[in-house]
Amino acid sequence: MGSVARFVSEEAPVFASPLAEDNERAFVEALQRQDRNAQVRFYDRYADLVERIIARIVGVDDDLPDLVHEAFMRALQAIRGLRNAEAITTWMTQIATRTAMDALRRRQTRRKWFSFQTSPEPEVVVPEEPEGTLDAQAALRRTYEILRGLPPEERAAFVLRRMEGGDLSDVALACGCSLATVKRRLARAEKTFFTLAAQNPALREWLSGEGGDE
Amino acid sequence: MFGLLVAAQDEQRKASGAGAKARARYQRTLEAGVRPRAAMPVAWLALPSLAVATFLVWLVLRPPVMTFAVGGTAEGRIGAALTAGESSLPLRFSDGSEVELRADPHSGATMRVLELRRDGARVTLESGRAKVHVVHRRNARWFFSAGPYDVRVIGTRFVLAWNPDTQSLALTLAEGGVEVSGGSLPAPMVVREGQALQVDPRASSWRLVDESAELPSDSAGSLSDSAGPPSDSPAPLAEEPNSGAALSEQMGGDAKPDPDARASDRRRPPKEERSTWLELATAGKYGEALAAAEDEGFAKICDRAALSELVTLAQAARFARNRARSHQALQAARARFADDPRAEVATFLLGRLALEGRDYVASERHFRDYLARNPRGPLAAEVHGRLLETLENGGHHERARNEATRYLEQFPHGSYATMAKKILAR
Numbered sequence: 171m172g173s174v175a176r177f178v179s180e181e182a183p184v185f186a187s188p189l190a191e192d193n194e195r196a197f198v199e200a201l202q203r204q205d206r207n208a209q210v211r212f213y214d215r216y217a218d219l220v221e222r223i224i225a226r227i228v229g230v231d232d233d234l235p236d237l238v239h240e241a242f243m244r245a246l247q248a249i250r251g252l253r254n255a256e257a258i259t260t261w262m263t264q265i266a267t268r269t270a271m272d273a274l275r276r277r278q279t280r281r282k283w284f285s286f287q288t289s290p291e292p293e294v295v296v297p298e299e300p301e302g303t304l305d306a307q308a309a310l311r312r313t314y315e316i317l318r319g320l321p322p323e324e325r326a327a328f329v330l331r332r333m334e335g336g337d338l339s340d341v342a343l344a345c346g347c348s349l350a351t352v353k354r355r356l357a358r359a360e361k362t363f364f365t366l367a368a369q370n371p372a373l374r375e376w377l378s379g380e381g382g383d384e
Numbered sequence: 385m386f387g388l389l390v391a392a393q394d395e396q397r398k399a400s401g402a403g404a405k406a407r408a409r410y411q412r413t414l415e416a417g418v419r420p421r422a423a424m425p426v427a428w429l430a431l432p433s434l435a436v437a438t439f440l441v442w443l444v445l446r447p448p449v450m451t452f453a454v455g456g457t458a459e460g461r462i463g464a465a466l467t468a469g470e471s472s473l474p475l476r477f478s479d480g481s482e483v484e485l486r487a488d489p490h491s492g493a494t495m496r497v498l499e500l501r502r503d504g505a506r507v508t509l510e511s512g513r514a515k516v517h518v519v520h521r522r523n524a525r526w527f528f529s530a531g532p533y534d535v536r537v538i539g540t541r542f543v544l545a546w547n548p549d550t551q552s553l554a555l556t557l558a559e560g561g562v563e564v565s566g567g568s569l570p571a572p573m574v575v576r577e578g579q580a581l582q583v584d585p586r587a588s589s590w591r592l593v594d595e596s597a598e599l600p601s602d603s604a605g606s607l608s609d610s611a612g613p614p615s616d617s618p619a620p621l622a623e624e625p626n627s628g629a630a631l632s633e634q635m636g637g638d639a640k641p642d643p644d645a646r647a648s649d650r651r652r653p654p655k656e657e658r659s660t661w662l663e664l665a666t667a668g669k670y671g672e673a674l675a676a677a678e679d680e681g682f683a684k685i686c687d688r689a690a691l692s693e694l695v696t697l698a699q700a701a702r703f704a705r706n707r708a709r710s711h712q713a714l715q716a717a718r719a720r721f722a723d724d725p726r727a728e729v730a731t732f733l734l735g736r737l738a739l740e741g742r743d744y745v746a747s748e749r750h751f752r753d754y755l756a757r758n759p760r761g762p763l764a765a766e767v768h769g770r771l772l773e774t775l776e777n778g779g780h781h782e783r784a785r786n787e788a789t790r791y792l793e794q795f796p797h798g799s800y801a802t803m804a805k806k807i808l809a810r
Contacts, residue, residue, distance in 0.1 A: 235405035308394035
């Protein structure tokens, strides 16, 4: 496990806290003392955020509960390194993002080194379907089939920006990289994603809403 | 732009129960005591060699990636099309599992093995039927797909049949249990031993029956051919007589037989009459689909079509740039299926249609209508966002600010959060 503490940000939280906490410092200090009530409350506050971030990046599969648990364990083990208590939400977002990216890397490594008897990862092919016939779950599967072809860093940046609707600075913080780097990753990811999505008229229709920051 | 997909994923995430599992595990870990990260002890210096040793042991002991043989001799290749003609084609996997591909009387049978892993395989049935026996193993994970449907298997015997022409699926369980999802099923459905699932999207229905009570006697308790796929033109499942042993529904849902829906279904014209526009619409030929629907009688279709067909018709009209017809189909969906919660999607689509037409009064009315009845519905986040867009574009800036505040409170990371922040920052 990499050093989680290096993601601790001294900047103000950009991803809003699920609840308004008047005394974040006391809360973080209680976590650092391993106060059981604080640990329970910590989970209640951030479970949805962590689960959502990981699900967005990795997708909803059988590993999701394990990854959520892993993120919280990383957080509890690294909480002593959190100096700016007000940045706890951003910090937790970073840990969830890093946990999801690590999971994607582990999967890639497994495919690369431990599946030598199987054929190589197939090229991402998006089947042509009649326009307008995909239901939401099928469209979601197609979306993740395309995302599977992206490197974890690009995939995380794309998902946090496009699906979670984060500002570029939010995404850069969550990914633990500079604004310039996240812009480069995003540009590459968007080019790949939308090129492949354009081959599928039904998916294109699902993605053609006017919502968000489009 | 990903709003609907994000809403779908949130639904999927909640349905998966991942949160509850993670919470239980977290609590167990807390009870066992969590320790903060300590400085690296000297003993940890031996960790790399220990890891290498463990890896080598694991490398030797782990189960091999599966292989499979076709027809008893030839080694199977991943992705290759496997076809069965008059005689069946057996596939034997290295873990002992077997799949027998059988052709239909009217069409061939094709299958592909898409992936082989150590714990299972992924197989897709493109047409015909497959008699499957998956050997039960701990952590075994087998996946079968047929068209838009996914079948998740641990250890079981079943017959899966898929007719790509009619898009109908039939699955009969002889042993164990499987989970079927995707396609026109409203939610993942568990099929257990002795049950059979039949799905016919054209009739907008699915049917889960106790095999011994519902299916012909020659199919009961066996992997016989009678569990096979619907023929070229299967009788609509919803028109079959129902019994207490069967669960069926138009468009899925809470698994209760719906006499009204069935009666409505019986009023439909025969397949040849009603399928032309639907086939054109599903083929993406929206202009032609709308013209065919007009020939057939647009109002008549609105009076008789199933809910899913009405939504398809509305979408076809929208893509054909005929907003009035799209509106008519959606209004019919709402009026005729007022008691079906799935018809709420028509309310949302009406709002979107009005928003596209810059009729902000109507779009606000539809979106508020949706939210009043479904404050926590699957499209709630999307509808709140569209409502925000409606108010902003309609020039109601103060109300847009209030809506933006509410949106950020409820969906701080939603698809419209950026728009809401911009409105509030103005």
